[in-house]
Amino acid sequence: MAVKFVEVQGKKLAVAFSLRKIFTLCTKHDTDLDGLVGILSSGKLDETVYEILLEIGQIGLNTGAERESSDQRFTVNDVDAMFTEDISLIQSLVEVFMASLQGEKVFQAAAQKAQKPPKTKGGR
Numbered sequence: 001m002a003v004k005f006v007e008v009q010g011k012k013l014a015v016a017f018s019l020r021k022i023f024t025l026c027t028k029h030d031t032d033l034d035g036l037v038g039i040l041s042s043g044k045l046d047e048t049v050y051e052i053l054l055e056i057g058q059i060g061l062n063t064g065a066e067r068e069s070s071d072q073r074f075t076v077n078d079v080d081a082m083f084t085e086d087i088s089l090i091q092s093l094v095e096v097f098m099a100s101l102q103g104e105k106v107f108q109a110a111a112q113k114a115q116k117p118p119k120t121k122g123g124r
Contacts, residue, residue, distance in 0.1 A: 003067050004099070006092045008082050014064030015093065017100045021059045025052070037101065040094050054079050057093050
């Protein structure tokens with residue numbers, strides 16, 4: 001996935017996601033990728049969902065920083081402070097996360113079977 005940028009307190013921060021890290025998050029929360037998307041799409045915000053959002057934010061910001069060769073790293077507490085300062089950042093990060101899942105298909109559709117040319121009479 002390409003690196004995207006979000007604005008946080010007047011600074012542009014890189015955001016990217018690693019499927020390996022997201023699958024680790026899914027395992028930690030006893031769900032799969034579809035379940036995680038369902039949680040994020042529900043619009044519900046409680047303590048459990050917020051903890052997942054914090055971890056997604058941490059993964060996205062740290063992966064983005066790594067891909068941009070930045071030494072900056074973010075803790076869950078850093079992400080919490082960012083969300084507390086600007087709650088709209090949650091929506092921005094979720095949108096980038098969802099867009100990363102909509103990227104190119106890993107398995108392309110099978111090619112259409114070639115049509116046989118029409119048979120012609122008498123020409124052997």
